[in-house]
Amino acid sequence: NAGVMQNPRHLVRRRGQEARLRCSPMKGHSHVYWYRQLPEEGLKFMVYLQKENIIDESGMPKERFSAEFPKEGPSILRIQQVVRGDSAAYFCASSPGQGAPNSPLHFGNGTRLTVT
Amino acid sequence: GQQVMQIPQYQHVQEGEDFTTYCNSSTTLSNIQWYKQRPGGHPVFLIQLVKSGEVKKQKRLTFQFGEAKKNSSLHITATQTTDVGTYFCAGPQGAQKLVFGQGTRLTINP
Numbered sequence: 592n593a594g595v596m597q598n599p600r601h602l603v604r605r606r607g608q609e610a611r612l613r614c615s616p617m618k619g620h621s622h623v624y625w626y627r628q629l630p631e632e633g634l635k636f637m638v639y640l641q642k643e644n645i646i647d648e649s650g651m652p653k654e655r656f657s658a659e660f661p662k663e664g665p666s667i668l669r670i671q672q673v674v675r676g677d678s679a680a681y682f683c684a685s686s687p688g689q690g691a692p693n694s695p696l697h698f699g700n701g702t703r704l705t706v707t
Numbered sequence: 708g709q710q711v712m713q714i715p716q717y718q719h720v721q722e723g724e725d726f727t728t729y730c731n732s733s734t735t736l737s738n739i740q741w742y743k744q745r746p747g748g749h750p751v752f753l754i755q756l757v758k759s760g761e762v763k764k765q766k767r768l769t770f771q772f773g774e775a776k777k778n779s780s781l782h783i784t785a786t787q788t789t790d791v792g793t794y795f796c797a798g799p800q801g802a803q804k805l806v807f808g809q810g811t812r813l814t815i816n817p
Contacts, residue, residue, distance in 0.1 A: 624804065624805075626807075631812075632809070633795065633807050633808060633809040633810050634750065634795065634807040634810075635807075636800075636804050636805070636806060636807075639803055639804050646803055647801075647803045647804055682749060682750070684750075690803075692737070692738065692740075692797075692798070692799030692800070692802075692803075692804060692805045693737070693738065693799075695740060695752040695755060696740075696742075696750075696752065696797075696805060697752065698749040698750045698751070699749060700748075700749050701749050
């Protein structure tokens with residue numbers, strides 16, 4: 592009965608490199624959300640996806656960030672040409688049924704990205 | 708857009724004291740959810756409130772949803788060290804997503 596699986600748990604990148612964060616939702620969940628959490632801060636919505644569709648990307652920075660949830664395989668959050676300000680914890684969450692905001696979110700353990 | 712404000716940002720208590728965190732929205736909410744995040748951990752769903760004036764209890768935790776469905780509170784009676792963490796409220800924004808308050812970070816002196 593696996594929960595939301597995120598990998599890697601920790602990721603270190605140098606400035607200018609690319610970061611790829613992966614998320615497999617809970618079995619039976621078709622709604623995937625990505626949130627970013629800066630140290631000592633709250634959770635900021637980034638993007639909401641269903642299979643092969645981006646539903647709401649209003650929280651994504653306009654440049655360098657992209658997300659996908661292909662028909663097969665995990666959801667990917669991709670950050671190109673990382674900068675120090677991208678250092679944060681990135682949480683993926685999934686939900687059943689009709690999705691948020693009417694269903695609870697199940698969060699993964701997060702990926703802690705450090706940009707050096 | 709709709710915002711969810713949470714106070715206080717930090718709260719430090721002696722073990723055994725009570726703790727309350729408050730959540731306020733600029734607009735009426737269809738529901739409100741509460742999550743707990745332990746230090747170094749990930750948010751974990753606690754409860755969802757839907758009805759105006761609703762009160763729900765989970766052991767020492769009491770959750771309330773205001774009559775106008777614009778505010779909510781979480782009260783912990785007789786805190787224990789296992790209660791340490793950050794408590795977030797979250798409310799809908801539009802039909803698609805959940806927005807989180809800034810969280811209240813609870814620390815406890817044993």
